[in-house]
Amino acid sequence: MRKTVIAGNWKMNMTPSAARAFVEELKPLVAGKNGCDIVLCVPYVDIATAAEAAKGSCLHIGAENVHYEASGAYTGEVSSSMLLEAGAEYVIVGHSERRQYFGETDHTVNLRAKAALSAGMKVILCLGELLEARQAGITEEIVSMQTKLDLAGIAEEDLSRLIIAYEPVWAIGTGLTATPEQADEACGIIRRVVASLYSEKAASELTIQYGGSMNEKNAAELLAKENVDGGLIGGASLVPAKFATIVAAAD
Ligand code: PGA
Numbered sequence: 001m002r003k004t005v006i007a008g009n010w011k012m013n014m015t016p017s018a019a020r021a022f023v024e025e026l027k028p029l030v031a032g033k034n035g036c037d038i039v040l041c042v043p044y045v046d047i048a049t050a051a052e053a054a055k056g057s058c059l060h061i062g063a064e065n066v067h068y069e070a071s072g073a074y075t076g077e078v079s080s081s082m083l084l085e086a087g088a089e090y091v092i093v094g095h096s097e098r099r100q101y102f103g104e105t106d107h108t109v110n111l112r113a114k115a116a117l118s119a120g121m122k123v124i125l126c127l128g129e130l131l132e133a134r135q136a137g138i139t140e141e142i143v144s145m146q147t148k149l150d151l152a153g154i155a156e157e158d159l160s161r162l163i164i165a166y167e168p169v170w171a172i173g174t175g176l177t178a179t180p181e182q183a184d185e186a187c188g189i190i191r192r193v194v195a196s197l198y199s200e201k202a203a204s205e206l207t208i209q210y211g212g213s214m215n216e217k218n219a220a221e222l223l224a225k226e227n228v229d230g231g232l233i234g235g236a237s238l239v240p241a242k243f244a245t246i247v248a249a250a251d
Contacts, residue, residue, distance in 0.1 A: 004036035004250050005230040008237025019046035023053035029244035035251035039090050051087025062090030068111035080119030091116050094126045096169045106149035122161045131170035147193040156198045163207045165232040171212025180221045183210040187227035216245035
């Protein structure tokens, strides 16, 4: 049985005081929901506050990115050890907004994933095709290639701390959601690639999330699919009641 994981990605939203208020409001709404793991990936400056507010609850805190070096002359960057000490257990790497606006490539995404895993973090690795790729009928090729490049050099034993989030770029923040069938198909493609790279066991145990305009209305249908083991949620993770409804759908 693989774990269902519902993760929020706040992106560049919420100050530390807003983060504290959010966590306090969310806690009672998700108390006792043991059917899935619940993660909030928050801006760097919110991590310590969110982690403190989440103490003793079922909420886990994550970051939205990490640098691949342990320390050094990388102005503006943050390392895994900094994130861990601040209270982040998880970290997102490879989000399409990082790839699109900040020049990240499969190579740097792979470096970030490896650095975070070797520091002991849990990684949510995002990948997914652009609209042009879907329209050209090459979703399978793109998603397979990204899976292979992004996982290069990651050991099978580390996959227990890795989640892949399938996030078709055309569905992120657009209100356009992949149909449950499209999400299931793409997550299934990723799972088959993981089986070919590692083993059937690794593939069957890997949590693969769907992300892209998942919300309190469409979550249940998406999560009901065989290959969809959770969600990475942007917009709908900014409202406690909406996020809690998605958690309830997964639970
Ligand atoms: P969205 O974002 O739910 O607002 O589409 C998802 C994501 O970017 O992870």
